[in-house]
Amino acid sequence: MSFPSDLEIARKAELKPLGIIAKESGIPEESLELYGEGAAKIKLDAIDSMTNKPKAKYVVVTAITPTPLGEGKTTTTVGLGQGFSHIGKRATIAIRQPSLGPTFGIKGGAAGGGYAQVVPMELFNLHLTGDMHAVTAAHNMCSAMLDSHLFHGNDLGLDIHNITWRRVMDINDRSLRNATIGLGGRLDGIPRETGFDITAASEVMAALALCTSLEDLRKRMGRIVVGYDKEMNPITAEDIEVAGAMTVLLKEAIKPNLMQTLEGTPALVHCGPFGNIATGNSSIIADQIGIHTGDYLLTEAGFGADMGAT
Amino acid sequence: MSFPSDLEIARKAELKPLGIIAKESGIPEESLELYGEGAAKIKLDAIDSMTNKPKAKYVVVTAITPTPLGEGKTTTTVGLGQGFSHIGKRATIAIRQPSLGPTFGIKGGAAGGGYAQVVPMELFNLHLTGDMHAVTAAHNMCSAMLDSHLFHGNDLGLDIHNITWRRVMDINDRSLRNATIGLGGRLDGIPRETGFDITAASEVMAALALCTSLEDLRKRMGRIVVGYDKEMNPITAEDIEVAGAMTVLLKEAIKPNLMQTLEGTPALVHCGPFGNIATGNSSIIADQIGIHTGDYLLTEAGFGADMGAT
Amino acid sequence: MSFPSDLEIARKAELKPLGIIAKESGIPEESLELYGEGAAKIKLDAIDSMTNKPKAKYVVVTAITPTPLGEGKTTTTVGLGQGFSHIGKRATIAIRQPSLGPTFGIKGGAAGGGYAQVVPMELFNLHLTGDMHAVTAAHNMCSAMLDSHLFHGNDLGLDIHNITWRRVMDINDRSLRNATIGLGGRLDGIPRETGFDITAASEVMAALALCTSLEDLRKRMGRIVVGYDKEMNPITAEDIEVAGAMTVLLKEAIKPNLMQTLEGTPALVHCGPFGNIATGNSSIIADQIGIHTGDYLLTEAGFGADMGAT
């Protein structure tokens, strides 16, 4: 007897209209922005309009031993979410958006597995609504402004040996880990050593996951330390006047995405913080909405879960 | 007497529902994928279902002398499009999606101006439906695979001094024009000189604008030459086995975006080819749809218009 | 019938004591500093003490078409020098010291050939009395001080994109033509693009060949332009306070070397200017001495002979 692959299962899924799922979860229709048929963004005004609804129980699903293929946190979270409806409870799951890197690597996607998947699987694993790309753009906009500041005379006196802000890319690309940039001549910037991290490890991603509003995000962008001057005074994104532009680039990404599981359980998909500085959870904003959508909010927590779990 | 700014005008715009605009243009409702309220993607099956409708007259709007602030091609195109409806004709405009770079630079956006704008202006100027980011991702996926191929022994014998495929970013960042990558040690790739171009100048963008279907795009990705071996034989994206992944990353970006002008004229917004290799037009696919939407299809053509105009 | 190789001929040579050669040429004994048996340096006081002796006829030997193996300028010069003594005339030859590079390359040395060689051939082709190394040291001392100036705050405002002073090495080393230096971190200098030329092409070599005294050399070192500030004002070796140290490093190299041909003709060997900035001749100082040593002074002139010939 054969068993269908994850992809076969996912492709056979019959999607419930997201308007229905939102309605069942108490998410106001006017707060929903459809992005094709598979995902919708939830406007932040939903936080206020849902604030008086009853609070769900908050359940953290995590694991301790990472393997190259993952441990099954998402699969467990999805499975649990679907299980609750079988016993008459309304559950919502809150998970992180995956990096593109693992999708094209050994792991092959992050949407769960078997009959416990978030769908549409390809949408989930690829660009979704573009949040990851927006984080990349905001992060690299800051990098570009920083190097532009050096190029235009370095009025703030940034120490080129003490610039901590690198660049990011949502692709596994080992050749970019360490690079010498600004080469080529007079018009091509100031030479210096730097490199690229993956987007998920960006402080912008961490801040996006932790902020509670666009105003809060704007302040967090401004506080980002990009480097130091020779006297070891920190220089911030505010100082190089890029925090506003970064926030503008994130004004859609701040909205959580609504998707669903194979059995129609609502899935809030938002942010993907990763690495040493990250909490390893989905976002505060997704939680603020999710906590008012049913009986249980099941949130997945990865690396750094001890920080993120509250 | 004062005159309102472009932004003030744009923000006061009352958007017509895109479903109405599609209906008026003969675009089948089931081919429409809403992306929020301001934009929708048009599925490629619309090409076939609209093929028997009457053909519009095809008008190219272009200009010859570039200035730092632009010349007004988009403004003229939008204005013409709106003008046609005042004389009782149905017009659709087809324009390119702008780079992020100019939006944050001196030019300040590319949506037209005054009462001849595409709206919502901020959506148009920022991420829109993520096509630009998808092109960036597809292009850089190819770069990463290429360097990974070098790292894993270079079985194809790529000459590191004759690699023509660089990386791209949708940001004006002069410091990345020339870079030495692959630095840092044994696990960090093979050192070599390369750099970044803007995403609009990517051959992926040019191919996306020229393709007629996903199958055609897949073949075009495979034919991309990434470099040469020591005997000057070309090595392609097919050879390094990345053309499939690149196409997957572009499967949403291949769909044209439907937006509108301030007066509700349908605007097909798609691709943004730029630079020496580019046609300077919006896409063939946008044209294939647009040509069946009314009396006139007004297409804007930029740098390389002589190539793109047919 | 076999013909002995250049090396066999050179090794069988019976050297005349250099004291005898100097005496025959009217070079004061007290001006001679022996460097082993094969070469001697001539102190600059010889210029004054010989100034009233009769002047020789000045003959320039040159050629116009360079080949990878050389054209035979030195061989001709040496042969001519030896020929004069067969017709009862006293001749001295003045030639340049070769680079190490060609010695280990295809050319295999620069001492002439057959029975028209300067001996000891290996001494001539290798370090001789160290002048080439002294030029390398003086040049690179300047480079080190320049980068040290950048490192310590760049008070002179050198534009790192307009530094014209590179480094030199007396070895053919293509990998050093273009390099990014100053990498590694806070204590390791300021990153910038530069590279190495061959020592013979150094402006220090050209100045050494043209100077008429140690004081003159000191001034020439001071006038060397190492780069420019942002307003395009030149910055000199004097400005970065290295001209004195450079001159100290050259105080032995300024003295011409006395060697001999296979038949005991005196050979003044000094400097080796090469490349676009060079005169292609041996030194003015060697000429000032040689012109008073007999009936003919035969001077070889290479690349740039038209500049050097007077």
Next chain:
Amino acid sequence: MSFPSDLEIARKAELKPLGIIAKESGIPEESLELYGEGAAKIKLDAIDSMTNKPKAKYVVVTAITPTPLGEGKTTTTVGLGQGFSHIGKRATIAIRQPSLGPTFGIKGGAAGGGYAQVVPMELFNLHLTGDMHAVTAAHNMCSAMLDSHLFHGNDLGLDIHNITWRRVMDINDRSLRNATIGLGGRLDGIPRETGFDITAASEVMAALALCTSLEDLRKRMGRIVVGYDKEMNPITAEDIEVAGAMTVLLKEAIKPNLMQTLEGTPALVHCGPFGNIATGNSSIIADQIGIHTGDYLLTEAGFGADMGAT
């Protein structure tokens, strides 16, 4: 009451002819090669011709706490050497040749101090007979051949991430510690990360100090490991066919230099090994000669003296 400076004392020194000093020390006249008035090289045949003379007592002078200004090892060695003659004993000192770096730095020379100096001080501190430059040339010839091997196809399969042979320069130049070389294009070598050390720290210097003959030196050059292949097999200078050329470049440098102290004590000056791989002593060959020149051979030992002391 004023005290004259080291330089004033050194410049007033009346040098004894080195022929006299050699004669008093039993060094055969025919083994002496004068290099100007201040130094002479001793040919290696002196080892055999002196082997039956009585052996001196061997005294090691060293110190344990380095300071930026030095500790006075050389001054003590010179003073001791001079003191012995005051009590009727014949002593010879054996010291290392200094780097150029410290001479132009804070230390200001390494010839001892006060009335305990090796003279001529400037000769000692600068190029002397060119040995340091020869070591630089031999070391960098190996580096050039190594990069040339990579450039011409890397038949030996050197792992560019496991090349341990760097370049050297006899100048303090922090900007060269870490460099990316081989940049610039097809004819300019293979890009890779490397850097420069000071000449004194070269393995060539260590080998020169330890060898007992030119044949021995040739073998030691051949055994130098320049890097490893991917299977971690060592690649040597012999493998890249440069060991012979390196030895040729060192055929004068292998001969110890004879100088004198202010009071005419013979001073053998040879090699200057430094750094982690070095013994910190003058050379075995200088010892082989010095041990037969009188009642005491006083040898100075620096960093690594515990290795070098026997």
